[in-house]
Amino acid sequence: MQPKEFLMIPGPTPVPDAVLEAIARDPMGHRTKEFSKVLVEVTASLKKLAECNGEVLMLTSSGTGAMEAAIANTISPGDKVLSCICGVFGERWAKIATAYGAEVEKLQVENGEPISVDALRDKLQADRNHTIKAVTITHNETSTGVINDLHQLALAVREHGALCIVDAVTSYGAAPIEFSHWGIDVMVAGSQKALMLPPGLAVIFMSDRAWEAQASCTSPRFYFDLAKYRTSLEQETTPFTPNVSFVVALKTSLDLMKQDGYRGIYVRHDRMKKALRAGVTGMGLKLFVPKEQYASPTITSIVPPTSISVDALRRTMKERYNIRVADGQDALKNKIFRIGHMGYVFERDILMTLSALEACLTELGYRCPSGIGVGSALAVLSTPASAAT
């Protein structure tokens, strides 16, 4: 017998029992008043959580499906798209836009670095003829553990006038986002992150400007045709059979989040990040994102000691403690390991992970003062939560 597997990866993430119970009910019919009521309530909560005055639609798909919907509804073949890239998911926007025939320009930084607001502003100011139709931004880059300054980046895009298309898959619900106030036009999120559901449901936000672009966009689409979802939502329904079980469960999850208060949830994620970073550096390990300002509140990337491979460390964490942590992706594979702390994860879980990490590093031959990881984390957490931000 082993303790229950604990996912400290960037999705899927742990799911609260109340949400699992909601999912475990026999599905309701999607063309019923009961489902319409849930749909309307969930929609209102999703908008509130993003401070969005526009519209939000739910898609039965992974987050990448919603990314494709964002492009297929706003970008026509030949349109120019500027993709801000600081990792795998920034690159994904460029790939999707390219697949849809866009002319993609890249504003790329090294892995572990954030997108520079100044560099973006310079790029956009150089575009005097306003040929750039849209800018894609990854709010929280899951592959590196960087959170970008979305507010300032979005302001720079709005100054220029291009559409601001944002991947908030691993930030929405864990870090503050003011969709309308910051001037975001399209934003996508996924169920299996801070929304505390299993993967399978995606969310897309649209501004008035985004709908204008949608109306004249010539890219082919049917299942991801957002106008269909909008028309159906006006009638409190969906164009195609949705994942009713997940929509119903999302109501439970959003209700749990409301009870804590969104601000409280952001503070919790910020504290987990700071405690984990303090613990890891206390043990003498190197953080992949050195500047705390750009360190993600939901995923922390760590460079292992040179003597220990990422594989060995992950395997030991799994075998000895049944805790899963993630490898790096693509170019960062075997170079960093990533600890996810998004959604239904708490300070307790950070302390558990740090303790297990110390034990595993020790087992693999690494030496650090006993208990220093947890000690360093506890020093951060001794500050009351109300004073943490």
Added chain:
Amino acid sequence: MQPKEFLMIPGPTPVPDAVLEAIARDPMGHRTKEFSKVLVEVTASLKKLAECNGEVLMLTSSGTGAMEAAIANTISPGDKVLSCICGVFGERWAKIATAYGAEVEKLQVENGEPISVDALRDKLQADRNHTIKAVTITHNETSTGVINDLHQLALAVREHGALCIVDAVTSYGAAPIEFSHWGIDVMVAGSQKALMLPPGLAVIFMSDRAWEAQASCTSPRFYFDLAKYRTSLEQETTPFTPNVSFVVALKTSLDLMKQDGYRGIYVRHDRMKKALRAGVTGMGLKLFVPKEQYASPTITSIVPPTSISVDALRRTMKERYNIRVADGQDALKNKIFRIGHMGYVFERDILMTLSALEACLTELGYRCPSGIGVGSALAVLSTPASAAT
């Protein structure tokens, strides 16, 4: 207190407890050996159930998403597509193909009629220059309750050489399909029908000929790019985060189906259809699909007595017995009602529905000999199941 709601609609359908319990588990990581094992097992079972020597891929989407994937991967702008249409879902193929720039020709029959094999053969023989790239067929037309002779239709398509693209959403797992032997090239199915899951997962089958078409197809796609899924599956994984909970639950569901035997499941659906039709006609109601040969084994469409509206009947069924039956769709709204009997539904449920139907019709002023519906159904069911087909 009311009895538990019972869905006799064409999806979502009732879900077995064992499947709900599988869904209710904390999701596993999708980049793990454990998930790879499930993925490989489910894939093998899905292929066996369709008698498919080609490939099957799972998509996190509704069935319509898989329909879009079918088109986006095989049809390029300007390609000619012949759509066989006997209802709303046949029309959906034409709409999707049109959205992707295809030149769509329609072979359309009246609602309630099946597609004529001879008419299809004539159309295809008239296409001497083989300009028709693909033919779309709806195996089981959910909007009318017709099941088409897919075997003969697919043979006619293969004689011509066009790709045979099939919607088997409400037939797969309830009626026999021999994907490879019948010469089908692309086929889609959904989780919330005979596969006994909630909605949210779709399945797509591909023949070698379909992959050839895929390789040269120029339509834009990313999330639905089937080549990505194929490459990932070779490595026992998925290109994007799938609905892991549903994939795991699908294994439970497919295992349950194996225990019954696929043949046994087809016989059960056939018996339910025959019993329901006998009961309904026994009560003096009119079947929308008169010929039993073309009557769907998963959905039965019924014309209510002229004195009773579909709305009133559905409302009474819901309020008095908490049984949901479906209205007609589009042109058939308020003209027919539809009783779904797919997946986790049994003879017992047909008898229950017929009893409730008689009670509700009587309450609404209709007169028929007491118990005649159930009596007529029981006469059919008195034949042993082994002799039923």
